[in-house]
Amino acid sequence: MNKVAPVKSYIKIMDDIRHLILEGGLSAGDRLLSERELAAELKVSRTVIREALKSLEMLGIIEVKAGGTFIKEPELNGMYHTLSYTMALDNVTIFELLETRKIIEVQAIKLATVRRTSTDLVIISEILEEMKQALNENDLNKSVDADHKFHSYLVKSSQNKVLSIMMDATSDLFREALSITREKLGQYSGMDKAIYVQHYSIYKAVRDQDVDYAEKIMAEHLDTLDNELKMIVQGRDLEPPETEELDITEF
Known part of the structure; x- marks a missing residue:
């Protein structure tokens, strides 16, 4: 024995x-x-x-x-860099990452919708302005940066430190996914505008504290990103936006 x-x-x-x-x-x-x-x-x-x-x-x-x-004061940066490094070594796929991000962000936005402060709303609206400016300048890198900041700050607005750490740990890989899809989507006229409107709708739901709609639209937004990546990997053409004449000046 x-x-x-x-x-x-x-x-x-x-x-x-x-x-x-x-x-x-x-x-x-x-x-x-x-x-x-x-x-x-x-x-x-x-x-x-x-x-x-x-x-x-x-x-x-x-x-x-x-x-x-x-x-000692906890070193959160060290914690999420370790997680990020571990995921890279374990060959975590981009689709596993998106599944995880959906779990994090859909839950986080429900909390953020209830807990967000007036300062949070100001910062998120400023990020949306950066996104709009990048769209007007046709600047892919600025657009991806603003998109990434938007999602990260929404999770931060949930006031849940664990969710924020998990979000930061997936940060680099998620930005890579955004860059891939945005580069491919850039060939379709009006696609960037449609993406901006999606983000504005998410912001509006959080601003208006509409928990159910915020949860629904965030899930749909991340599902769309997941589907677009799968189409890219499979070598299929992406679907263009419903309208090419989308006016974002009203947002």
Whole structure:
């Protein structure tokens, strides 16, 4: 009969220290107990405590500096860059990415519609103006940048940090998908205008706090992007917009 290998003492102590941090209500910048105090509290040697603290420091949970050991401010940028790098190494497909983005964005927009602030609306409307300017200048890169910013800020407006981290982690790959579709769509007159109107309609639903319509139109918008990418991969012609004479001055 195989025996289960015991967990190393310092690994268990790492979890114990994390529990102490959470239960003690400690925040970034707060000082942790000393090695001696932790050893007495957790009933282990100071050597084990030292190993556990070293591992926690490597994970970015604590930092040792003059005056003791302190809780470290979470490095969200590092977290989402790690996720993004992992997805790239695992050969995540663009379609898996879009499925994930749909889960994130459709849920996020429901929250954003309820939680958005007046400042959020101003920023989103400014991004729409950037999108309109890029359209008038026929600037593909500016258009993709504005599109990307629009989606990212909508998720940020949900006031949910986890959704924002997940969104940022997929950022680079999603921008690549946007660039591919926009370049192909550029051959159709009026397509960029139709895309702008889609984004304006999403903004309007959030502004008016119409949760059901915001959810519906975001899902349709991302489904359209997914279908367009599939048609590109299959070498099929994309469907042109319903009208080529779309006037965006009223939006």
